[in-house]
Amino acid sequence: MPETLLHVDLGAIAANYAILQAAAGGQELAGVLKADAYGLGAAAVAPVLWRAGCRTYFTAKLDEGMAVRAILPEAVVYVLEGVAAAEIETFLVNELRPVLNQPGELELWAAAAGRAGQKLPAALQLETGMCRMGLTSSDLDAVRQKWLAAIDLALVMSHLACADEPAHPQNASQLACFAALAARLPKAPRSLANSSGIFLGRTFATDLARPGAALYGINPTPGRPNPMRPVVKLTAPVLRVLRLDGPAAVGYGATHPVSSGARIATIGIGYADGLPRAAGGAAKASIQGRAVPLIGRVSMDLTTVDVSGLDEVGIGTPVELFGPECDLDAVAAAAGTIGYEILTRLGSRFRRVYTGQHVQKRQDAA
């Protein structure tokens, strides 16, 4: 029986890195690898980005940062979540940099620098409108007076709340707020844009953009054509084909009535694999380029699609849940969510298969 597989095109990730770099006007890009590189596998993705020229990485958690450090010994690795007292040794031993989001973290990092007898590198996050992480305007005076001297200010950053809506007025207000707050700090490289922010224009790219989703093929410009190459393809095999010889209703709750003669294929993937339950009755999958609607409810391990009129479908036929034939963003929208959530919730019951990895051999001059 063919397996359920998540195909990851590493060549497309490298191509997307280049597309984003051009869109950012050649400014530096950092690769965002949080949540195991959005579910694709940081161990496979990180070396591809490194070979593409990426030298700076962001993770959310300290453990994720340690995993990237183990793969890329020379990379600059930031941990977005910040630092707690019990974690300082781990940050130092692994040469990880915290993103300092609140005064207490600056106090901890400055104290650690005092003990180490040297300035310690970190990023400072500024609160500019997201109301989530970051130092506020009223924090900045204390930050400057008490702790900044002990910190090697490697990056000043903030995060956009509405970058996927180019007409939203908060984009311009966050940009202005970021400039005003950053001007009160010593000169340091600045970082503001995520994937969508890169497409808001050159002023948003600043010194270092931080794309995640677009590297992995998610459309950073919703409502407009996707400038990124597709990276992921999820396929599950048909386990059974049923031809109905009378009217019936499909699945739990008998929610989807079907008439006599309908052909229903049951495929080996369900919500336990991360296929949203809300995709049932709403999203379409694809078989050899032909759309097949998900009918009835998605079960834990099984999903049913209508293959009436597709006589060639049989046991083992692979069904694409999303991929080049079946746009991830469209599947996500049909299920009432976003591609980010689908990728990061993919389960561990199927294999990830990596293709398109071209390891460049160094040509040493004679």
Ligand SMILES: *Cc1c(COP(=O)(O)O)cnc(C)c1O
């Ligand atoms: C997740 C995240 C990013 C990357 O966002 P994408 O929309 O996936 O490009 C960048 N910066 C911060 C602070 C984040 O949390």
